[in-house]
Amino acid sequence: MEVTARAPGKIILAGEHAVVHGYTAVASSIDLHTVASLRLRPDGEDTINLQLKDVGLDFSWPIQKIKEVVAHLGSPFSSTPTSCSLEIIKSLTALVDEQSFPEARIGLASGVCAFLWLYTSILGFKPATVIVTSQLPVGAGLGSSAAYCVTLSAALLAFSDSVKVDMSQKGWFIFKEAEVELLNKWAFEGEKIIHGKPSGVDNSVSTFGNMIKFKSGSMTRIDSNMPLRMLITNTKVGRDTKALVANVSSRKSKHPEVMGCVLNAIEFISEEWSTIIQSHALDDLSLATNEERLIELMEMNQGLLLSIGVSQAAIETVLQTTMKYKLASKLTGAGGGGCVLTFLPIQLSEAIVDKVVGELESFGFQCFAAGIGGKGVQISFDSSP
Ligand SMILES: Nc1ncnc2c1ncn2[C@@H]1O[C@H](COP(=O)(O)OP(=O)(O)O)[C@@H](O)[C@H]1O
Ligand SMILES: C[C@@](O)(CCOP(=O)(O)O)CC(=O)O
Ligand SMILES: [Mg+2]
Structure with a gap:
């Protein structure tokens, strides 16, 4: 058996x-x-x-x-x-x-x-x-x-x-x-x-x-009411979650007040994410407004992750590349390399997605989509x- x-x-x-x-x-x-x-x-x-x-x-x-x-x-x-x-x-x-x-x-x-x-x-x-x-x-x-x-x-x-x-x-x-x-x-x-x-x-x-x-x-459990498309880019830069988590803890003990504010801001980002994703967008306009809010939250979350020391050069390359196409990205998981998420609005044309993927892959990164x-x-x- x-x-x-x-x-x-x-x-x-x-x-x-x-x-x-x-x-x-x-x-x-x-x-x-x-x-x-x-x-x-x-x-x-x-x-x-x-x-x-x-x-x-x-x-x-x-x-x-x-x-x-x-x-x-x-x-x-x-x-x-x-x-x-x-x-x-x-x-x-x-x-x-x-x-x-x-x-x-x-x-x-x-x-x-x-x-x-x-x-x-x-x-x-x-x-x-x-x-x-x-x-x-x-x-x-x-x-x-x-x-x-x-x-x-x-x-x-x-x-x-x-x-x-x-x-x-x-x-x-x-x-x-x-x-x-x-x-x-x-x-x-x-x-x-x-x-x-x-x-x-x-x-x-x-x-x-x-x-x-x-x-x-x-x-x-969150019951999402929004279609969500993310491009995943693997920078292929190796890293170790254990070390990254330990570094963040050490920064927190060195700067407790600052880190407290940053982590609190992240808390509000997560709460807002969960509210938006569960809301019912009744028409294309409100869907686009919700997408815009999620994009801003992703940008702010990435900025805060940079401030706690877990971004990295290859991650920043992905951010700058996708920014040229007015697309927002953030690292996912422990950071220090690894994968980056790029928010793909529902109306975004496949031609643009192909162009972004082509440019990201020219750096040696690997792009893929995954069912969420x-x-x-x-x-x-x-x-x-
Ligand atoms: N398929 C696998 N085969 C062997 N070890 C694995 C496998 N998947 C995960 N691991 C273990 O998990 C570790 C990676 O975990 P971690 O650093 O948390 O990265 P992540 O969870 O983001 O992939 C590896 O070093 C290994 O110990
Ligand atoms: C950084 C952290 O929030 C996520 C780590 O995810 P991953 O191992 O990098 O896939 C750590 C954790 O929540 O245990
Ligand atoms: Mg892990």
Whole structure:
């Protein structure tokens, strides 16, 4: 029996970073997914195998070895989501390092630690092969870390005693509500290992899908009444969410009053975003007025993100390029590189979009569109041998 789980990435429309400090963010799922398949190995085999196809890494740990490393810390197996202590992270990192992790890919090590923590906590020491693939660029602001943790948590829970699923069901489906909440909590624990101090917005939107407003750990679903088109430009400049979040926190402790005002301003931007997107535009004129307001909010949000130190040269190149076409852009996710969103008004001609894309791609950036606001995590079973 094999289970496959898929979880979407996200865009943050307003409020990244501020959300880490208890302010509001507005985020939406996108129709690009991370997929994890998990197949239990027959009894007698004694390894846990993890294949990360996008980054070309393949790990195999004898169960006995994992037991030796984590069991002395007490059985990590737990029916309620628990945080991975620093001591366990150290032990898990030793397990990852033993597999001669390539130096250039050391940032990926925390993702492998998150896997080991989720695996041993949810499934214990059952032998299995887990394969992860993704349509999302890794480390580019589209929430690949959250989609990875959500999809792994879903696949692991599907074979655990914590959820009750009918494995004969055909096609994609999802657990019951309380079980999805449990999954989201586990994914958050995985995100903590990768991000250090995540707000929880990314795992929540990947788990539940749609568009959400998120503040201080709780989410409200947004029912958008506006068609929304965003061009996503991947600058391909690598960055690490954990470091960017830590830098913002350090700026906040150095300049508490200034940062308080900036983050408060971002809060108002997110609130206004959520009001506008839910309002009913009765005619083309009011739709255009609403679009104009969202464009201004995006410009202000980007300015504030620059002021907290998370913009970057390639991001600024995207902004200047799209500005030539009177289009507004803002970074999405942690910034420091990664992806930028450009608001495409509904009336904008495809000819202009093509011109902007052509110019952006001439810098070596990659442009794409993504469906906004689709379903959250789903699983499916395959009983073929
Ligand atoms: N498909 C994947 N395969 C392996 N690791 C992944 C994958 N997706 C995410 N990760 C983990 O998430 C990390 C990137 O997370 P992060 O810096 O938060 O960027 P983002 O979430 O914006 O893509 C990677 O370094 C890796 O540890
Ligand atoms: C910067 C932040 O607001 C979003 C990070 O998103 P991403 O990992 O860059 O996709 C951090 C968080 O909310 O946990
Ligand atoms: Mg992330």
